[in-house]
């Protein structure tokens with residue numbers, strides 16, 4: 384079975400990052416939207432105005448069943464972790480619509496730099512006049528602001544991921560990884576065991592399995608990759624307890 388997301392709260396996240404727009408009348412494309420969790424947990428998006436495009440075949444099937452008025456499109460493009468049998472470089476399918484809002488939560492945190500640029504350029508072609516793209520990225524050096532409650536991690540986003548990698552693969556040298564990542568604009572952690580920086584890219588042939596692909600990008604580098612981008616820090620209080628913290632920044636691009 385391909386990946387099914389259990390995460391909720393994406394609506395609140397984008398609502399806060401976009402300044403609480405009037406969603407009801409807006410056409411929304413949820414790129415990498417999985418089973419359509421953007422339509423849950425307080426969402427005011429009209430399902431008839433909602434499109435989801437995703438490379439997880441099972442998620443698309445589940446989304447169609449859960450939200451029959453919405454529109455779900457399977458996109459059989461290769462992705463290291465989510466669709467390793469897909470076709471490399473396949474263009475985004477034309478949904479026959481233009482969108483007021485295009486969101487992507489935790490999608491370009493799993494694609495390489497050139498693919499991120501390519502996909503965002505294609506998404507720009509799908510914007511209606513006055514539309515906006517909002518996609519998340521993870522800043523390696525970001526430290527969640529301290530708040531009371533469970534779940535707070537003292538270190539940076541990269542340290543959080545490396546500690547997780549160490550738990551999964553006790554043989555990995557996370558001190559060496561941390562050193563290698565220092566000052567990098569783009570960091571990729573593959574299968575929680577190999578770390579690449581900047582333009583280095585992992586080759587699937589070097590690995591016997593493909594389990595995870597996590598990227599990190601500094602806000603300054605996002606601004607350099609996407610001139611005119613507005614970078615919004617992770618909104619605080621986006622979620623009710625127990626999810627007290629948000630680690631992802633948001634990049635806003637206007638039509």
Ligand SMILES: C[S@@+](CC[C@H](N)C(=O)[O-])C[C@H]1O[C@@H](n2cnc3c(N)ncnc32)[C@H](O)[C@@H]1O
Pocket residue numbers: 386388389390393414415416417420436437438439442458460461462465487488489490493494502
């Ligand atoms: C971490 S999940 C996030 C899912 C969803 N946005 C959420 O917040 O629950 C990443 C999603 O991106 C999808 N994905 C990865 N590469 C993609 C691509 N090139 N085009 C569309 N979806 C993609 C995956 O199938 C997966 O559903």
